[in-house]
Amino acid sequence: MTDPAQSVSTVPAPGLASRAARTGSSPVRDILALTARPEVISFAGGLPAPELFDAEGIADAFRHVLAEQPRRALQYSPTDGDPQLRATVAARATARGLATAADDLIVTTGSQQGLTLLTTALLEPGDVVLVEDPCYLAALQIFSLAGARVVPVPTDDEGLDPEALDEIAARVGPKLLYLVPTFQNPTGRTLPEERRAAVASVAARRGLWIAEDDPYGELRFEGEPVPWIASFPGAEDRTALLGSFSKVMAPGLRLGWLRAPAGLRRACVIAKQAADLHSSTVDQAAAARYLAVADLDAHLVRVREAYRARRDALLGGLGGALPAGSRWNRPAGGMFVWATLPAGYDATALLPGVVRHDVAYVPGAPFFAGPPDAAAMRLSFVTHPPEEIGEGLVRLGAALREARPAG
Structure with a gap:
């Protein structure tokens, strides 16, 4: 009797979509996996300090909603989000200088999803997206998956160059600036602020959408807040503003929000219905x-104070850790310092040797x-307390002193 398994002719399954094949894994996520050992002091991931989470306050909130309103809390809900949460976000945005109503907002599964929804609603394969160079890495992944043509805009120590933006926009006809x-x-x-006004003017004059991503704006240590681009003349009807609870409450909640003009917002709601319902x-x-x-x-005051001390610890030790001739900036907030080694050094090639010293960067x-x-x-300063940052810099310095410049 013939074995049926031997008589079946098989054809390989179809291949992956081209967008999946052309989009690589995030090097940051790969490095996080590589450095997950507890003995590693990592400047790699943008991971908020877990000891600063208000874990008890968040646990109390979960206990309350599950005890007082379990049927609602465990049920399906509207795609655009919890009305009370949207009202609270709207009030906080208004207090920060951008008049916002609850109906202007969609609650998203992290601000990352907000950018994915915008991409789905706005971009056809081949459409041009302008980005800062360098750019947030996950945004590059999203645009690649959408089949967009990504065009970099030069930056300097103050960020994106508006004159270069205007010239490039006139030349390539972009649909979106991120x-x-x-x-x-x-x-x-x-x-x-003056560059933000110029960006808004270029967007209005050249006819493009703006995706303004603001996950770090409430982590300011010094200086005065700068208005959102969405508030400047020319940008009001063409800017989608993305926010997140990851850096101010806890990233594990995976909650963010999207503020957008009515037509674009409705398209994003439909995209979210298709993605995850709510x-x-x-x-x-x-x-x-x-x-x-x-x-x-009050919680954010504590977080900012801790992060300021960690930034200062990193900045105070970089001179002894990095080779002579290195350069780095002094951010007024956020989570990251950008450093550049002297000519001849390759930060990617050096990383495996650095990790062997139980320290890491991106x-x-x-x-x-x-x-x-x-x-x-990129060096993140928020995950470890100052004393661990100091030890990490000692390890980094030792690793780099062992290294030899490429070429």
Whole structure:
């Protein structure tokens, strides 16, 4: 008798979609996996300090909603989000200078999803997206998956260059500009007010959308807040503003928000219906409860004070850790310092040897949409307390002294 398994002719399954094949894994996430050992002092991931989470306050919020309103908290909910949570976010945005109503907002599964929804609603394959160079790495992944053509805009120590933006926009006809203007990831830079006004003017004159990503804006240690680009003339009807609870409450909640003009917002709601129906009902309800009874602003004061001390510890030790001739900036807030090693050093090639010393950073090269700077690196200062930062810098210095410049 013939074995049926031997008589079946098989044909290979179809291949992956081209967008999946062309989009690589995030080097940051790969490095986090590599450095997950507890003995590693990591300057690599943008991980908020877990000891600063208001774990008890958040737990109380969950206990309340599950005890007082379990049927609502555990049920399906509207796609655009919990009404109480949207009202609270709207009030906080209005207090920060941008008049916002609850109906202007969508609650998203992290601000990352907000950018994915915008991409789904706005971009066709081949559409041009302008980005800061260097740029937030996950945004580059999202645009790659959408089949967009990503065009970098030059930056300097104050962020994106508006004159270069205007010239490039006139030449390539973009549909969207994506930027993180406050304490940018990866550089920590903040775009000054006059440049924000110029960006709004260019967007209006050249006819493009703006995606303004602001996950770090409430982590300011010094200086005065700068208005959102969305508030400047010319940008009001063409800017989608993205916010997040990850850096101010806890990233594990996976909650963010999207503020957008009505037509774009409706398209994003439809995209979210297709993606996940709605963000977690119970997480939204707990976040709304927490914001109603806890003093988030007082909590943020504690977080900022701790992060300022950690930034200062990193900046104070970089001179002894990095080779002579290295350069780095001094961010006024956020989570990251951008450093550049002297000519001849390759931060990517050096990383395996650095990790063997139980310390890590993120090479800067993957953040570039244009030609990369091989000598650049991103250093996060928020995850470890100052004494561990000091030890990490000792290890980093030892590793780099052992290294030899490329070429």
